[in-house]
Amino acid sequence: MAQDFERDVPPSGRFDGRTHLLPARVYYEVTDFTGFVYHAHYLRDFERGRSDFLRAAGVDHTALAGVDTALTLTDIAIKYRKAARIDDALIVHTTFGGLAGARILISQRITRGPEVLVEGQVTVCCISMTGQAKRPPALLVDKLKPYLDT
């Protein structure tokens, strides 16, 4: 059979120090009729960056759901500096700042070669699967510790 389960695993990026780097391609779907990437799409790339930061740190959404935890956004502030186009090769940069009660502060950037296209400050909150705020479970804290700014 052609596929190789070991070989064809979706890449989850890599850490450079405390910052996680995830390559991302601009496909048809995320462009709009102006020829540039639709602005809301970058939030999806940011979420992929955060998800793969966690995955690369050893904890994915399935594992979090197993301890009745999901992550939800409470605040996001974004600056759009330059626009991306079809076929562009981007990198999503994600740095976890610190824990504050149920909240986690995260800085993110999207770059194309040496250019910074988009910058974001994101606050996420740990919630139970029924939507109540809760402190980050030990599973999450232990995996994040090496990557937090403390």
Add this chain to the structure above:
Amino acid sequence: MAQDFERDVPPSGRFDGRTHLLPARVYYEVTDFTGFVYHAHYLRDFERGRSDFLRAAGVDHTALAGVDTALTLTDIAIKYRKAARIDDALIVHTTFGGLAGARILISQRITRGPEVLVEGQVTVCCISMTGQAKRPPALLVDKLKPYLDT
């Protein structure tokens, strides 16, 4: 023929004073596995609110493209207060604050009945179809004037 071109026009909301109100339904697509609406979706609802504000004011994207103008976001700051679920009936509120050079400042909210779910501060910039910042064309300024905070 069953369809009635006059009757079955997509609604573009209505103005209440200077604020534009656009009803929006939560469909399958915009929920995620936590059962709530995916956070980036609200930016799409905000964009629909801004587009229909302009349409209801008498100027749509096709008309703007006819004078070599598109609108692009430069800054967005969002607070998520409560979460929406499948089938919820929401209202997107859009108020244009004022013009500042190529920029337009816009306040937006999403409500469900008496509850405020999401609040956003958005800055858009007028650009030519090749991506250069430009002052808002007369076509746009004239249509916006009755709705600006001056």
Add this chain to the structure above:
Amino acid sequence: MAQDFERDVPPSGRFDGRTHLLPARVYYEVTDFTGFVYHAHYLRDFERGRSDFLRAAGVDHTALAGVDTALTLTDIAIKYRKAARIDDALIVHTTFGGLAGARILISQRITRGPEVLVEGQVTVCCISMTGQAKRPPALLVDKLKPYLDT
């Protein structure tokens, strides 16, 4: 307070005989860099048509979930005839053909004025919230009966 809960309800389209008609606007988000609507978007419009067919018939996804039922697609076949552009006013036409065990056969079309842009044949299957196929619950059958081709 500016919003009027009775007045600003998202419209759910209307029936013309057995066919449900839902107006739909083309917004920024659903276009791509070619200037036309991205092909996968029409499946989202089709889903909105099916959801609002059910809502207009008196049964929404929340009510279905209350009897442990969701609808999932098993087959879809689509013909793309013409392309839509930004600001276009479209109509989503939805006709439920009949029930066959756990399955429901549905015909859909998207039109712009007199032109047919997209045609689809869709088969959906009733499933429990854990993903098992099941016969349509009485709640659904009763509401659908007036609109089925029998």
Add this chain to the structure above:
Amino acid sequence: MAQDFERDVPPSGRFDGRTHLLPARVYYEVTDFTGFVYHAHYLRDFERGRSDFLRAAGVDHTALAGVDTALTLTDIAIKYRKAARIDDALIVHTTFGGLAGARILISQRITRGPEVLVEGQVTVCCISMTGQAKRPPALLVDKLKPYLDT
């Protein structure tokens, strides 16, 4: 600087014989409230598979636009067999069948380990950037030749 332009390039999958394999991860965004992947999302994964098939064969959308060519879908038929969930590691399989005038016939599958989740038959058509059907340009034909079923 942390990023490495050579190292952090988005992967474009690989060929196994004439079939292109692209790994794809299930992120938050593509799930819906039933806990499974939203059906229309697989069309986006299929499009990424086709785009990266072309990119891996040596021709991307930017290059095609340079010879006044884009690809548009005319027909798609999809069978949904099993559902994917958050964090699943999928593979998108893409095989180009042959050229027929302006049209290209393509078979696609999405698998998770040994399971086939989704199967699709797709017909795309070469169009000019103004939307007219045209024969595939030499640039495209030359790059595709090694991968066609002839």
